[in-house]
Amino acid sequence: MKITYNTFDKAGNFLTSFAAVFLGLILLIGFLIFETQTLFERILPMNSWKATVASALIAIVYEFTILLFTVNSNRISKSVPIILSAVSFIFHAWFWEIWEGGPWICFFKTVVSIVLAYLNYAYSELFFQVWTDRIAIQQNAVRIKELTCEKCGRTFKSEQGLKAHGPYCKTIN
Numbered sequence: 001m002k003i004t005y006n007t008f009d010k011a012g013n014f015l016t017s018f019a020a021v022f023l024g025l026i027l028l029i030g031f032l033i034f035e036t037q038t039l040f041e042r043i044l045p046m047n048s049w050k051a052t053v054a055s056a057l058i059a060i061v062y063e064f065t066i067l068l069f070t071v072n073s074n075r076i077s078k079s080v081p082i083i084l085s086a087v088s089f090i091f092h093a094w095f096w097e098i099w100e101g102g103p104w105i106c107f108f109k110t111v112v113s114i115v116l117a118y119l120n121y122a123y124s125e126l127f128f129q130v131w132t133d134r135i136a137i138q139q140n141a142v143r144i145k146e147l148t149c150e151k152c153g154r155t156f157k158s159e160q161g162l163k164a165h166g167p168y169c170k171t172i173n
């Protein structure tokens with residue numbers, strides 16, 4: 001039976017897919033590159049186009065390195081995403097200047113900085129989980145193909161079952 005998907009099913013499938021997580025991560029990195037570039041442009045000891053170019057390069061290199069550590073943190077240490085989130089909070093707090101404005105403005109900016117820093121941590125968990133699921137699905141598909149008879153399309157539980165079926169399959173074709 002062929003399953004038909006409506007628009008909401010398709011949207012749901014996309015939002016729970018690896019592609020959506022990857023797209024979200026790339027968009028977040030884009031924002032973080034912009035934020036980091038602004039911060040470095042503010043402090044670099046140059047006052048021309050050189051500061052803009054240098055800060056853009058620093059931001060791309062820095063955020064790409066952070067991205068690599070974020071998505072691979074499960075392979076290194078569980079403490080890596082926590083440390084990165086703490087560093088990320090300092091960057092956000094500095095970018096939003098959480099000390100500027102009235103008490104409610106400062107509170108709001110602090111909440112935004114905490115949420116953005118938490119996203120770094122949450123993405124490291126989410127990315128690794130979705131990626132692991134994707135690999136498992138691919139390996140399962142390969143395994144099913146290995147256990148399926150090429151002639152009649154029957155799938156067996158073991159290689160022995162497929163092997164035993166081989167000569168019999170030939171006789172019925």
Ligand SMILES: [Zn+2]
Binds near residue numbers: 150151152
């Ligand atoms: Zn067969």
